[in-house]
Amino acid sequence: MKPTTFRLMRNEIRMLFNQFKQAITSPSLLLFYGVTLVGIFFVSLVISSFISFAPMMASLGVMIEDFIDRGMFFGAFAIVSASSVVTGYFGLGPAAVITSEDENLLLPAPVRPHQIFLSRYIRRIIRKTAFMVISLIAILPLLSSANILFFSIVFVLFCVIVFLETNYFLGALSSYIRLYFERRYKSHFRHIIVIFLGFVMLVPAYPLFTSTFTVAFVFPSNALALVITEMTGIFSLNIPFLLGVCLQIMMFTIFLLLTANICGYEYYEVFSASKGNEEIEGRFSKIIHGDVDFSNSKFNDPIIWIMLKDFWSRLRSPFQIWKYVYAVVGTIFVLYLNLLHPVWFEPLNIPPNLAFAVVPAFALMLILLVQMSSVTSLLSFIDEKENVYLLKASPFRPTDIVLAKFLLSFVEVGIAAIPACGFLIYIMRIEGYLALITLAAPLVILFTATGVAIGAYVPVMTNDPRTLPVPLAFSYPIINLCLGVVMILIVSLFADSVLVLIVLPVYCLGLTLFFLATSVRAINNYK
Amino acid sequence: MIERANVEQMKSKELLRLARVLKLPILDRKIARDSLVDMIMVEISLRKKRNIPEDELTSPAIKIESLTKRFGKKIAVWGLNLEVNPGEIVGLVGPNGAGKTTTLRILTGIIKPTSGSVEVNGHDMLTDPIHAKSAIGYIPEKPTCYPSLTVREYITFMARIYEVPTDIALVRMRQFVDMFQLDEFLGSYVGTLSKGNLQRTLLVGIFVRNPPYVLALDEPIYGLDPRGAWNLKAYLKRLRDEGSAILVSTHILEVAADLCDRFVIMNEAAVVGRGTLEELLESQENASKLEEVFLSLTGGIPE
Numbered sequence: 001m002k003p004t005t006f007r008l009m010r011n012e013i014r015m016l017f018n019q020f021k022q023a024i025t026s027p028s029l030l031l032f033y034g035v036t037l038v039g040i041f042f043v044s045l046v047i048s049s050f051i052s053f054a055p056m057m058a059s060l061g062v063m064i065e066d067f068i069d070r071g072m073f074f075g076a077f078a079i080v081s082a083s084s085v086v087t088g089y090f091g092l093g094p095a096a097v098i099t100s101e102d103e104n105l106l107l108p109a110p111v112r113p114h115q116i117f118l119s120r121y122i123r124r125i126i127r128k129t130a131f132m133v134i135s136l137i138a139i140l141p142l143l144s145s146a147n148i149l150f151f152s153i154v155f156v157l158f159c160v161i162v163f164l165e166t167n168y169f170l171g172a173l174s175s176y177i178r179l180y181f182e183r184r185y186k187s188h189f190r191h192i193i194v195i196f197l198g199f200v201m202l203v204p205a206y207p208l209f210t211s212t213f214t215v216a217f218v219f220p221s222n223a224l225a226l227v228i229t230e231m232t233g234i235f236s237l238n239i240p241f242l243l244g245v246c247l248q249i250m251m252f253t254i255f256l257l258l259t260a261n262i263c264g265y266e267y268y269e270v271f272s273a274s275k276g277n278e279e280i281e282g283r284f285s286k287i288i289h290g291d292v293d294f295s296n297s298k299f300n301d302p303i304i305w306i307m308l309k310d311f312w313s314r315l316r317s318p319f320q321i322w323k324y325v326y327a328v329v330g331t332i333f334v335l336y337l338n339l340l341h342p343v344w345f346e347p348l349n350i351p352p353n354l355a356f357a358v359v360p361a362f363a364l365m366l367i368l369l370v371q372m373s374s375v376t377s378l379l380s381f382i383d384e385k386e387n388v389y390l391l392k393a394s395p396f397r398p399t400d401i402v403l404a405k406f407l408l409s410f411v412e413v414g415i416a417a418i419p420a421c422g423f424l425i426y427i428m429r430i431e432g433y434l435a436l437i438t439l440a441a442p443l444v445i446l447f448t449a450t451g452v453a454i455g456a457y458v459p460v461m462t463n464d465p466r467t468l469p470v471p472l473a474f475s476y477p478i479i480n481l482c483l484g485v486v487m488i489l490i491v492s493l494f495a496d497s498v499l500v501l502i503v504l505p506v507y508c509l510g511l512t513l514f515f516l517a518t519s520v521r522a523i524n525n526y527k
Numbered sequence: 528m529i530e531r532a533n534v535e536q537m538k539s540k541e542l543l544r545l546a547r548v549l550k551l552p553i554l555d556r557k558i559a560r561d562s563l564v565d566m567i568m569v570e571i572s573l574r575k576k577r578n579i580p581e582d583e584l585t586s587p588a589i590k591i592e593s594l595t596k597r598f599g600k601k602i603a604v605w606g607l608n609l610e611v612n613p614g615e616i617v618g619l620v621g622p623n624g625a626g627k628t629t630t631l632r633i634l635t636g637i638i639k640p641t642s643g644s645v646e647v648n649g650h651d652m653l654t655d656p657i658h659a660k661s662a663i664g665y666i667p668e669k670p671t672c673y674p675s676l677t678v679r680e681y682i683t684f685m686a687r688i689y690e691v692p693t694d695i696a697l698v699r700m701r702q703f704v705d706m707f708q709l710d711e712f713l714g715s716y717v718g719t720l721s722k723g724n725l726q727r728t729l730l731v732g733i734f735v736r737n738p739p740y741v742l743a744l745d746e747p748i749y750g751l752d753p754r755g756a757w758n759l760k761a762y763l764k765r766l767r768d769e770g771s772a773i774l775v776s777t778h779i780l781e782v783a784a785d786l787c788d789r790f791v792i793m794n795e796a797a798v799v800g801r802g803t804l805e806e807l808l809e810s811q812e813n814a815s816k817l818e819e820v821f822l823s824l825t826g827g828i829p830e
Binding site: 004007008011014015016018019022100101103104105106107108109110111112265266268269272273462463464 | 598632635636637638639656657660661663665667669670671672673674675676680684685687688689716718719729732
């Protein structure tokens with residue numbers, strides 16, 4: 001490596017360090033990081049106090065061996081590699097690391113593309129390692145409850161990260177193959193190669209190659225599966241697991257160097273083209289936008305105007321229509337499942353030795369599903385991009401803006417959550433599921449409000465209203481998880497009392513109002 | 528390369544840092560500022576004698592031949608020929624979407640041309656990009672920079688990327704930080720700067736390198752206040768007189784008329800006019816100033 005690579009790496013590390021410094025010196029960022037970490041610790045503590053995970057972990061190995069065979073186990077990892085290759089084929093490859101800042105500063109500078117890639121990759125690895133360490137500390141109560149040795153889990157996590165990073169390189173190489181074929185062939189049939197590439201990733205998982213130790217174990221998916229099987233004793237071949245680790249590291253190094261090697265100036269072009277596509281979409285969106293004249297609306301309420309604007313703007317963004325298609329098709333499908341109970345799709349058969357954990361698992365799944373559906377609310381302000389300042393400068397009251405964002409997000413989160421919840425009550429048929437599933441409604445209300453509030457804080461914390469800062473992005477699921485767990489606790493505490501009818505609405509609506517008021521406060525404090 | 532006046536501009540801490548970089552033996556607990564400046568200048572003049580003489584630009588410093596760029600079916604630049612010689616400021620003017628920014632992006636190696644060639648200081652941008660890029664400085668249309676770096680860190684980073692010796696980088700940083708009034712922002716994060724201050728920071732990042740320069744400036748006056756704009760224009764003229772080659776793309780015709788020696792007027796991807804202001808005025812009978820020449824060549828002067 002030339003000295004410039006080290007200079008670039010040093011600069012990346014400097015930027016990371018500065019971000020860390022900014023985070024610990026800005027009270028708002030520190031608060032959100034604090035909430036995130038304490039939140040994970042709290043949730044981990046609550047979950048581990050609900051049930052002891054040790055018996056479950058002890059029986060996990062036997063269960064896995066009972067329910068799936070060795071080929072399926074290896075196949076699962078191979079599918080991850082295959083999907084990386086397939087998605088990587090259609091992705092930007094190494095161009096994904098290039099930013100708008102690089103475009104103006106490093107792309108015109110005497111720096112080679114692989115140097116930009118390597119320096120950016122170092123940053124990625126440092127960030128991942130830091131997040132892994134912090135997450136491990138935060139979930140310590142869960143680990144100790146499950147009687148899992150801290151260093152074992154660190155080691156497994158390390159191997160999983162190496163595996164995922166190797167898959168990232170596989171995806172990058174796959175994108176290079178696409179570029180290579182694009183240069184030579186114009187026919188659309190060239191894309192058939194992606195099926196072949198995906199197939200190549202699946203073949204090594206075939207039992208013929210994995211039932212004994214063969215050369216097929218150099219494949220990243222097999223190497224990780226080998227590490228896990230030999231560490232846990234499940235489907236073990238009695239081979240030292242460190243052999244798998246060595247194979248993983250070897251392949252990681254090879255693919256890292258290969259990816260660095262394929263980084264060429266054509267990726268500058270790929271990056272530029274991807275930016276061009278964004279602009280084309282923007283223009284396309286604007287053209288349709290002009291077709292709708294909001295002044296003809298019969299509604300005179302600014303809240304409705306903002307909601308209409310958001311609805312149409314979102315509808316015109318790519319893939320948004322599929323969300324509504326999913327809501328309709330998904331709802332019909334879960335209705336069909338719950339009403340007709342088809343024999344070809346049986347509900348989950350929960351082993352008797354895990355029956356004690358099923359209700360907490362159901363509640364946790366419910367929280368997670370509603371949380372996943374509610375991401376739209378987080379984006380309600382971010383989707384405005386720089387227009388958020390125009391919105392603030394427009395003659396609307398902050399309360400109107402916040403209510404408009406909240407109501408439209410509530411509808412969107414609601415329609416996304418219905419199929420998910422319907423699927424949950426079908427797949428995990430537990431006693432009292434109808435009572436539990438009603439908690440989805442307060443969860444949707446509450447999570448939508450937190451999403452709106454956190455989204456509203458983006459322009460307060462940063463000068464770039466289109467980018468969600470990492471602490472805010474992380475704090476969102478954690479805050480929701482905490483609020484959801486507390487809600488479940490309240491319900492379980494007051495389950496036998498009529499007081500639940502007062503406490504639950506007070507908790508839910510009180511917090512919703514609090515978060516909406518916080519959003520209004522955020523709008524009044526934009527930078 | 529480093530003049531005494533520039534060293535005298537430096538603050539005491541910076542002088543000490545420079546002395547450390549130059550490995551000057553400072554044995555006293557206290558040292559008079561003037562004597563330190565003297566010691567530094569002696570050391571610099573000794574080093575100057577040992578160093579290779581300053582580079583000169585080749586002529587033309589920018590050479591664009593038959594440049595065409597297509598984005599799918601859309602033609603962004605069509606058959607552009609352009610040369611910029613050392614000691615010359617050329618204005619690339621044209622309406623929105625004429626292809627100016629695309630031309631500068633190809634010139635700086637950000638994107639590749641569909642056909643044609645681009646040379647910077649004698650180095651082909653396609654076959655010898657590292658040497659070509661070492662020679663050119665670029666200010667983008669929309670200034671952006673790494674938000675997590677401080678202004679000082681950014682300037683130092685750029686000096687390292689372009690392999691400017693630390694002693695020269697220190698002196699030049701102070702010189703241009705003072706010229707663009709950035710002193711109070713040296714410790715600020717780039718992400719917190721206003722547009723004007725960001726533009727100034729990018730300019731210092733370019734000027735921290737050794738002259739003579741080959742510059743490709745896309746709307747360089749963007750966001751600068753009148754004093755900043757004045758300083759920049761004066762400095763660009765000085766650079767031109769010292770042998771730099773500068774290509775300026777701008778919408779602001781007053782800036783172009785005030786700054787540029789020659790003009791290339793683009794409209795809908797092609798060159799529609801070129802020459803000095805006098806030549807352009809001669810070619811357009813009804814025009815009495817650059818604005819009218821521009822309007823006449825790009826769709827006619829409105830009634």
